[in-house]
Amino acid sequence: MILVNQIIQGVLLGxxxxxxxxxxxxxxxxxxxxxxxxGALAIxxxxxxxVLADSYGLxxxxxxxxxxxxxxxxxxxLQRGVLERSQRxxxxxxxxxxxGLAIVIENLLFQRFGADTRSxxxxxxxxxxDSWSVTDDISIGKxxxxxxxxxxxxxxxxxxxxxxxxxxxxxxxxxxxxxTAGLVGVDARFVKAAATAIAMVTVxxxxxxxxxxxxxxxxAGPMQxxxxxxxxxxxxxxxxxxxxxxxVVLGVAQSLGAQVSPQGFFLAGHAVFLAVxxxxxxxxxxxxxxxxxxxxxxx
Amino acid sequence: MSALQxxxxxxxxxxxxxxxxxxxxxxxxxxxxxxxxxxxxxxxxLRAIAGAHPLHSGxxxxxxxxxxQARAHERTKRGVALVPEGRRLFAGMTVxxxxxxxxxxxxxxxxxxxxxxxxxxxxxPRRKALAGSLSGGEQQAAAIGxxxxxxxxxxxxxxxxxxxxxxxxxxxxxxxxxxxxxxxTVILVEQDLKRALSVADQVICMLEGRFVAEGKAADMTRExxxxxxxxxxxxxxxxxxxx
Numbered sequence: 227m228i229l230v231n232q233i234i235q236g237v238l239l240g241x242x243x244x245x246x247x248x249x250x251x252x253x254x255x256x257x258x259x260x261x262x263x264x265g266a267l268a269i270x271x272x273x274x275x276x277v278l279a280d281s282y283g284l285x286x287x288x289x290x291x292x293x294x295x296x297x298x299x300x301x302x303x304l305q306r307g308v309l310e311r312s313q314r315x316x317x318x319x320x321x322x323x324x325x326g327l328a329i330v331i332e333n334l335l336f337q338r339f340g341a342d343t344r345s346x347x348x349x350x351x352x353x354x355x356d357s358w359s360v361t362d363d364i365s366i367g368k369x370x371x372x373x374x375x376x377x378x379x380x381x382x383x384x385x386x387x388x389x390x391x392x393x394x395x396x397x398x399x400x401x402x403x404x405x406t407a408g409l410v411g412v413d414a415r416f417v418k419a420a421a422t423a424i425a426m427v428t429v430x431x432x433x434x435x436x437x438x439x440x441x442x443x444x445x446a447g448p449m450q451x452x453x454x455x456x457x458x459x460x461x462x463x464x465x466x467x468x469x470x471x472x473x474v475v476l477g478v479a480q481s482l483g484a485q486v487s488p489q490g491f492f493l494a495g496h497a498v499f500l501a502v503x504x505x506x507x508x509x510x511x512x513x514x515x516x517x518x519x520x521x522x523x524x525x
Numbered sequence: 526m527s528a529l530q531x532x533x534x535x536x537x538x539x540x541x542x543x544x545x546x547x548x549x550x551x552x553x554x555x556x557x558x559x560x561x562x563x564x565x566x567x568x569x570x571l572r573a574i575a576g577a578h579p580l581h582s583g584x585x586x587x588x589x590x591x592x593x594q595a596r597a598h599e600r601t602k603r604g605v606a607l608v609p610e611g612r613r614l615f616a617g618m619t620v621x622x623x624x625x626x627x628x629x630x631x632x633x634x635x636x637x638x639x640x641x642x643x644x645x646x647x648x649x650p651r652r653k654a655l656a657g658s659l660s661g662g663e664q665q666a667a668a669i670g671x672x673x674x675x676x677x678x679x680x681x682x683x684x685x686x687x688x689x690x691x692x693x694x695x696x697x698x699x700x701x702x703x704x705x706x707x708x709x710t711v712i713l714v715e716q717d718l719k720r721a722l723s724v725a726d727q728v729i730c731m732l733e734g735r736f737v738a739e740g741k742a743a744d745m746t747r748e749x750x751x752x753x754x755x756x757x758x759x760x761x762x763x764x765x766x767x768x
Contacts, residue, residue: 392629395622399615406613408597409577409606411630411675 227363232481234364240457240477241374244470245435246450247457248380249428255464256401256421259309259320264429265451266328266335271297271433272346272442273335279349286346286434294430301426305419328447335444346437354438373435377473380428381466387424388466397421456499526589528553528710529574529605529679534583536566536573543569545734546583551679551727556711558725558742560718562754565731567714568610571681574712575607576600587678602632604678610687610714612668616657620648620667623656627674634676641670644700662693666700679710686717698724718750732756 250264261267271293278289304327312323347354353372357365388394396417399407404414436442436450453476461472476495483494505513527550536544544566551557559567572578574585576597585592592600597607615623624638642649645666651659656667665685672680685701686694694717702724705711715721722728722742730738730753738745738753 392626395618395626396630398618398622399626402615402617403613405577405597406609406615409575409601409609409613410627410671411598411601412626413596413598 227361228485229482231364232485233478234366235370236478236481237474238367238370238374238477239481240470240474241370241377242432242435242439242473243453243457243476244377244473245373245380245428246432247454247461247469247473248377248384248466249425249432250451250454251458251461251464251466251469252384252428253422253425254458255466256397256425257309257313257418258401259313259324260455261425262321262324262451263304263328263331263447264324264454265447265449266331267297267300267426267429267447268433268436268450269335269442269444269447270300270331271430272437273339273344273444275346275434275437276344279346286349286438290430290434293434294427297426297430298423301423301429302419304426305422306415309422310415310418328451332444332447339444341443341445343441343443344437345441346434347439350438369439373439376431376435377470380431381470384424384428385466393417393420453495456495460499460502526553527551527586528555528588529712530584530586530589531570531574532584532586534570534573534585535581536569536578537581538569542581543734544573547731547734547736548583549729549736549739551710551712553710554708555726556705556713556724557727557729558721559712559714559729559731560716560721560750560754561731564733566734567731568683570731571607571683571712571714572609575605575681577607577609598630601675601677602630604632604676605681606631606672606675606677606679607681608665608668608672608683608685610683612664614656614659614664614667614671616655618656619653620656620659621652623667623671624674627671631675631677636673636676638674641673644673644703645670647696660693661689662696665689665693665697669697669701669704673704673709677709679712680704682711682713684714684716686715686720694720718747718754722747722750730754 246268250261253259253261274293274296275286275289278284278292279286308323308327309320312319353369356368358368359365388398396407396412399412400414400417407414457472457476458469460475461468461470475498479498480491480495483490530550532548533546534544535542535546547570559570561567569578573580576595576599587603587605592603595603621638624641628638642652647663648666648670651663656664659667669682685697689697698720705724713721713725722745725742728740728742728745728750729736730750732753737756738750
């Protein structure tokens with residue numbers, strides 16, 4: 227029964243990882259950019275929510291109505307001001323630029339808020355620790371379920387946006403061939419800025435989830451980036467539903483690892499990530515040849 | 526008034542002058558065939574007109590209005606559509622999504638998915654198929670259909686028959702001739718001289734970025750064009766200033 231409980235908790239934890247990985251996967255899929263400022267931007271959103279809740283008495287859920295549009299604006303400016311320019315300098319430049327941006331964000335947050343850890347849990351009544359008891363050994367946290375549902379809705383929404391809307395088709399076309407997209411009337415600059423804005427909204431939601439379920443400080447970003455990166459790679463970079471699968475696999479691995487030893491939480495997650503990388507390197511082609519479902523397809 | 530006018534257009538690839546100050550005009554509803562050997566500058570000229578290649582100097586006027594430095598997507602919205610060499614469909618999207626994308630960002634006009642499928646009936650059963658899974662002929666039809674969905678005033682077609690089977694070429698040209706009769710202004714880059722001469726109203730032959738022969742298709746013999754094609758006959762040796 228303990229094992230079942232660990233798997234359930236792992237799946238729920240995977241919901242958070244899917245949420246944090248979603249924006250990273252989306253940006254990689256659309257713009258082929260690995261945004262190393264991803265974690266720092268999630269922490270920035272978390273701090274913005276904290277300020278609105280702590281200083282202005284807003285419910286974190288209401289504060290999201292302010293923070294998410296602000297994150298979209300940051301995404302737009304990030305694309306136009308940093309990523310678009312740095313992409314002209316080659317593949318490595320955007321990685322270095324976002325790495326630098328992460329350092330700037332972290333240090334500005336440290337300057338303003340200090341090293342204290344914070345959480346949004348006190349601002350949502352009992353939600354952060356409320357749970358449903360299924361059996362004596364199994365209880366399911368309400369917030370964890372809410373986060374998993376948010377991840378599914380967010381990924382499903384993004385998938386619908388890409389498949390059924392004009393901006394979605396424009397994003398897919400730009401991701402595939404920006405030059406030709408221009409020839410059929412798509413403004414690739416606008417589309418890329420819009421896609422980054424969408425990605426930053428998902429980062430804002432992930433920041434809220436982190437702040438509600440755990441504590442955070444100005445330097446918590448890199449660890450979130452690692453989890454997001456692992457979930458993205460396990461699920462297949464650029465694949466939205468793959469990101470959910472990647473998040474759940476990572477969460478279950480960590481949860482089961484923690485059952486073995488306290489250090490096992492991180493070790494098991496990293497081990498699964500490493501195993502997936504090795505399988506892709508040494509057997510990826512064979513798997514794709516035998517199982518067409520696993521063939522690479524654009525976002 | 527000419528539908529499209531090009532004045533002293535000069536385009537370069539780095540230091541290489543690919544198109545050398547060429548001028549020409551195409552009347553509304555007419556078809557102009559650009560012929561010439563590989564490397565003559567035909568594709569660069571089309572891409573420069575479409576805004577996909579920067580102009581070094583010169584002007585492109587649509588209905589007498591200078592398109593200036595307008596980028597490719599802006600030119601498409603103003604009525605210039607290019608079917609690029611190699612088709613370049615969005616392979617991961619369905620045929621219908623390729624068409625919907627262009628229809629959603631182009632100009633308002635008569636073309637719809639249904640009318641495109643009517644013009645290219647071989648696409649009808651492949652409507653929901655991924656563009657990457659189409660045959661060469663189907664891809665060419667889808668690429669032309671995608672350009673038509675933007676409701677162009679001037680349609681630029683680059684190497685329509687390249688890499689297609691003879692049957693596929695027949696089918697594509699049968700549909701193209703229907704299009705040409707419907708009043709769309711067409712600039713066609715074609716390696717097949719016989720076919721170019723048979724569908725065009727006007728023919729221009731390019732060599733090393735210049736126009737070396739030009740005239741009404743009805744007045745030009747295949748031998749004349751072939752001679753110009755290989756540089757054996759230069760009608761306009763200095764900068765190819767035409768019309």
